[in-house]
Each structure stands twice: as C-alpha cells, then as structure tokens.
Amino acid sequence: MKAEAKASPRRHSRTEREEHPSGDDRFRMLETSMKKLRYRPDALIEVLHSAQGLFGYLTGDLLLFISHALKLPPSRVYGVATFYHFFTLEPRGRHSCTICLGTACYVKGGGTIVAAVEERTGLKSGATAADGSLTLATARCLGACGIAPAVVFDGEVAGHQTPESTLEKLKTWEAADGES
Numbered sequence: 001m002k003a004e005a006k007a008s009p010r011r012h013s014r015t016e017r018e019e020h021p022s023g024d025d026r027f028r029m030l031e032t033s034m035k036k037l038r039y040r041p042d043a044l045i046e047v048l049h050s051a052q053g054l055f056g057y058l059t060g061d062l063l064l065f066i067s068h069a070l071k072l073p074p075s076r077v078y079g080v081a082t083f084y085h086f087f088t089l090e091p092r093g094r095h096s097c098t099i100c101l102g103t104a105c106y107v108k109g110g111g112t113i114v115a116a117v118e119e120r121t122g123l124k125s126g127a128t129a130a131d132g133s134l135t136l137a138t139a140r141c142l143g144a145c146g147i148a149p150a151v152v153f154d155g156e157v158a159g160h161q162t163p164e165s166t167l168e169k170l171k172t173w174e175a176a177d178g179e180s
C-alpha cells in the first residue's frame with residue numbers, strides 16, 4: 001500500500017511539469033526528450049546532450065530542471081555536466097548551430113548537414129571559431145523528431161533542414177556580423 005501511495009504523485013508531478021514557468025518552448029522539447037527516455041536517472045548524459053543541443057550551453061536553471069525531472073541531486077547533475085569536456089556551462093560563439101544526429105534526423109540527412117557545415121566553416125563539432133563568431137555542435141535527439149532533420153540556430157529550432165538551408169542561415173549571420 002505504501003509503495004502505491006508514493007507512485008501516484010510521482011506520475012502526476014511529471015505531467016504538471018510540461019510547462020516551464022519561463023514559457024520557453026525549448027523546455028517542452030527537453031521534456032519530450034526526457035519522456036522518451038522514461039526519466040531514467042541513468043539517461044542523464046543523454047539528457048544533458050539534448051539540453052545543450054537546445055540551449056547551446058547548460059545554465060544553472062537548466063541543470064536544476066533536469067535534476068528535478070530525473071529525481072537526481074543537483075550536485076550529481078552538476079558533477080556530470082562539469083566532468084565531461086563536451087558539456088559547457090558557458091556560452092561560446094556569438095552564434096551557435098547545433099545539428100541533430102539522433103536516429104530520425106540522421107536517416108533524413110543530418111549527417112550531410114554536419115559534413116557541409118564542417119567543410120564550409122572548417123570547424124568540427126564542439127568547436128568555436130577563432131574569432132568567436134560561431135560554435136558548432138551536434139546533439140543526439142532534440143525532442144523534435146517530427147520535423148527531422150532539425151537544427152538549432154541560436155536557440156531557435158528549425159525543422160526540415162538541408163545542407164543548403166543551413167549554409168544559407170550561416171551566411172545571413174556572416175552578412176549581419178559584417179554590417180555591424
């Protein structure tokens with residue numbers, strides 16, 4: 001009886017967490033991603049990948065959000081986020097381009113987008129341009145599989161991307177930066 005009483009509110013709290021108070025849609029996508037992973041605490045690294053893909057870097061607020069969702073102590077989430085070099089707690093380039101390489105995006109051409117961007121910029125995933133203009137990253141699943149392949153441009157998720165549309169977006173950034 002005691003175990004049942006505990007299980008019920010846990011399911012409820014997950015449903016209620018659909019909306020982040022900030023109203024930022026990326027939290028909803030992250031929630032979708034975590035739901036797919038059944039909120040497993042051992043999926044922490046995968047969740048952090050998704051979070052960084054969506055937000056560009058891991059803010060304290062984001063780490064707390066994940067800690068609550070996966071029911072892990074904040075110290076554990078923070079510890080893992082700082083242990084692995086591919087996670088960053090600081091913003092990097094002026095612009096960020098994160099290309100999803102999760103299964104749905106990969107089969108729809110995510111890999112060709114990465115290759116095109118790497119060739120165009122000379123950057124590898126996880127790297128920031130020497131002039132600080134761009135950080136390139138890849139993610140495993142952004143929770144937006146329905147619009148695969150997905151790319152996050154400066155925090156905005158764009159669906160149905162191609163190498164051409166992605167390079168076009170990078171060009172608009174370059175042009176805008178050149179004017180300022």
Ligand code: FES
Nearest residue numbers: 100102105142144
């Ligand atoms: S695989 Fe899910 S958003 Fe790319």
